[in-house]
Amino acid sequence: MTNRVDVVVVGAGLAGLTAARTLIAAGRSVAVLEARDRVGGRTLNHDLGNGEVTEAGGQFAGPTQNHVLALADELGVKTFPAYNEGASVYVHRGTAKRFTGDIPPDPFALPDLGLAMRRIDQLARQVPLDAPWQAQHAQRWDALTFESWIRRINIGTGGLDLVNVLLGSAYGGTAAEASLLFSLHYIAGMGDEQNPGTIERGIGVAGGAQESRFVGGSQQLSIAMAEPLDVRLGTAVRAIEQDATSVMLRSDAGNWTARQAIVAVPPVLAARIAWTPALPPQQDALFQRMTFGTLMKCEAVYDEPFWRSDDLSGQGVFRSGSPICSMFDNTPPSGKPGVLMGFLGGRQWRAWAHRAPRERRAAVLRSFAQVAGRGALRPREYFEQDWTAEPWTRGGPTSVPGPGVLSELGEWRDRPFGRVHWAGAEHANYWNGYMDGAVRSGTDVARAVLEAS
Amino acid sequence: MTEVSETAVLAVPVERVWAVIARTDRYAEWVVGVLEVTDHHAEATVGRTYSERNQTVGALTTRSTWTVREIEPLRTRVDTGVGFEPMHDMTNVFTFRAMDDGHTEMTYAVRYRPGLGPIGKLIDKLQQPALRKKFQASMRNLEDLIVAEGVDQ
Numbered sequence: 001m002t003n004r005v006d007v008v009v010v011g012a013g014l015a016g017l018t019a020a021r022t023l024i025a026a027g028r029s030v031a032v033l034e035a036r037d038r039v040g041g042r043t044l045n046h047d048l049g050n051g052e053v054t055e056a057g058g059q060f061a062g063p064t065q066n067h068v069l070a071l072a073d074e075l076g077v078k079t080f081p082a083y084n085e086g087a088s089v090y091v092h093r094g095t096a097k098r099f100t101g102d103i104p105p106d107p108f109a110l111p112d113l114g115l116a117m118r119r120i121d122q123l124a125r126q127v128p129l130d131a132p133w134q135a136q137h138a139q140r141w142d143a144l145t146f147e148s149w150i151r152r153i154n155i156g157t158g159g160l161d162l163v164n165v166l167l168g169s170a171y172g173g174t175a176a177e178a179s180l181l182f183s184l185h186y187i188a189g190m191g192d193e194q195n196p197g198t199i200e201r202g203i204g205v206a207g208g209a210q211e212s213r214f215v216g217g218s219q220q221l222s223i224a225m226a227e228p229l230d231v232r233l234g235t236a237v238r239a240i241e242q243d244a245t246s247v248m249l250r251s252d253a254g255n256w257t258a259r260q261a262i263v264a265v266p267p268v269l270a271a272r273i274a275w276t277p278a279l280p281p282q283q284d285a286l287f288q289r290m291t292f293g294t295l296m297k298c299e300a301v302y303d304e305p306f307w308r309s310d311d312l313s314g315q316g317v318f319r320s321g322s323p324i325c326s327m328f329d330n331t332p333p334s335g336k337p338g339v340l341m342g343f344l345g346g347r348q349w350r351a352w353a354h355r356a357p358r359e360r361r362a363a364v365l366r367s368f369a370q371v372a373g374r375g376a377l378r379p380r381e382y383f384e385q386d387w388t389a390e391p392w393t394r395g396g397p398t399s400v401p402g403p404g405v406l407s408e409l410g411e412w413r414d415r416p417f418g419r420v421h422w423a424g425a426e427h428a429n430y431w432n433g434y435m436d437g438a439v440r441s442g443t444d445v446a447r448a449v450l451e452a453s
Numbered sequence: 454m455t456e457v458s459e460t461a462v463l464a465v466p467v468e469r470v471w472a473v474i475a476r477t478d479r480y481a482e483w484v485v486g487v488l489e490v491t492d493h494h495a496e497a498t499v500g501r502t503y504s505e506r507n508q509t510v511g512a513l514t515t516r517s518t519w520t521v522r523e524i525e526p527l528r529t530r531v532d533t534g535v536g537f538e539p540m541h542d543m544t545n546v547f548t549f550r551a552m553d554d555g556h557t558e559m560t561y562a563v564r565y566r567p568g569l570g571p572i573g574k575l576i577d578k579l580q581q582p583a584l585r586k587k588f589q590a591s592m593r594n595l596e597d598l599i600v601a602e603g604v605d606q
Contacts, residue, residue: 358602359479362482363601377597382603
């Protein structure tokens with residue numbers, strides 16, 4: 001049996017659901033097909049018991065992320081400030097040092113880091129957000145990795161190490177894996193139409209991208225959006241066929257015919273769908289090169305956030321060599337139970353993902369103990385969310401193109417393929433790879449579908 | 454021959470202690486001064502070797518290779534190492550005793566012959582307190598690691 005609707009959306013993450021509800025509001029009939037048995041994509045709540053949750057996926061929002069914040073407001077999902085009181089801790093070569101603010105106290109690395117950040121912001125302003133391949137130096141910048149450029153402008157490696165702390169969670173990778181042009185575009189998008197993107201906003205807690213969290217967990221946004229929609233879970237789309245009149249989507253749970261389709265899944269997974277006719281080779285090549293980074297979130301649950309009474313924020317920055325790159329207090333807004341969360345991304349993921357779970361747990365908890373004290377060694381619960389093990393995500397948190405991809409193939413990123421449109425956090429110019437980018441992309445693609453029909 | 458030895462009680466069972474110290478790939482996780490295990494044979498086997506990059510003084514490092522000489526499960530482990538010049542004939546000895554309360558008494562000892570004549574002996578005497586601190590810190594690290602793994606697991 002074939003189901004018929006105006007638009008089929010593939011993927012019930014923030015982008016797909018935003019697009020679907022926008023189209024429904026415009027009077028279109030829409031079905032959302034989701035391969036998993038849940039909605040939310042890369043947002044995922046973890047149940048802590050007693051009605052409390054913490055986040056195992058995307059979780060933070062901040063200034064200029066107007067789209068996801070407006071969506072939350074519309075859905076009645078409140079925000080609360082990420083815990084940011086007391087000192088943070090910087091760990092380098094086994095030594096832990098308290099500090100305040102977002103910049104760690106490393107006198108040998110700070111001059112390099114300061115120079116790198118200033119130059120990054122300067123160059124990012126030269127990148128056209130809607131067409132980074134048209135930047136004056138696009139070819140040159142896209143021929144370099146982010147790391148090779150940082151090494152050129154820095155004397156030591158401290159600045160690079162600290163940039164990699166950010167990228168461990170933001171890319172699930174290192175500066176060595178990313179194109180300079182992509183990185184500048186990514187940072188240029190850390191703002192909105194009124195406020196140019198800056199790396200400071202990207203790394204910041206107060207006034208930055210880690211400023212707020214969502215009451216009830218970020219997945220609540222998708223759960224609330226999905227409620228009135230026709231969302232089919234466990235419905236993996238295997239093939240998409242289109243002709244001059246319609247598009248047919250073949251799934252594990254039946255077929256759908258529509259006038260248009262929106263594919264809101266990670267680009268590399270979109271490339272694995274059986275396409276008839278075949279995807280344009282440029283788009284296929286681009287999507288296959290938009291693989292995700294490698295990221296695991298490791299979280300420990302305690303009866304209470306004991307570090308707060310020691311005037312600690314629970315935030316930690318770990319320069320190279322530690323099992324995790326950064327950590328945060330992930331306690332729910334009620335204040336109990338206490339939760340610490342660490343990012344095990346990129347190089348650290350490669351070092352630890354294959355290790356026995358209890359060995360990795362020990363490494364992570366000892367890192368937590370360097371920041372929060374030895375009480376962190378004995379959590380009442382410990383859990384991990386390895387996004388590379390999610391078959392319908394295959395990594396995290398976002399796509400990180402290497403050199404030569406954006407300048408040569410970037411213009412194919414959002415180009416509709418006949419009756420098929422693209423959405424997702426990787427299809428956003430502002431806050432690319434973030435929840436806000438996903439919501440923006442969903443809104444934009446719905447508009448494009450309406451204009452095309 | 455010089456011997457530097459430190460003893461500590463670890464609040465974890467000897468079986469768990471042995472499971473960690475028997476792994477030649479895990480020394481960088483708990484032995485202070487081991488920056489990296491560069492080559493290993495996983496579970497220690499008599500006659501086989503493993504290699505490390507070690508911190509010596511300040512930012513200076515050395516590369517060492519160890520040979521497993523003696524294993525008495527849950528009780529003794531003896532390895533000999535090269536790469537610590539001017540110290541020679543380096544022998545590392547771990548001994549364990551299971552205590553009635555389920556804890557473990559561990560002794561961490563090294564034996565070596567200082568080189569460079571009288572100057573070497575003087576340097577050795579000066580560095581012994583730091584070495585003792587490293588042994589104690591290593592044993593605390595080992596205890597923390599096992600606690601963090603989950604003692605009951």
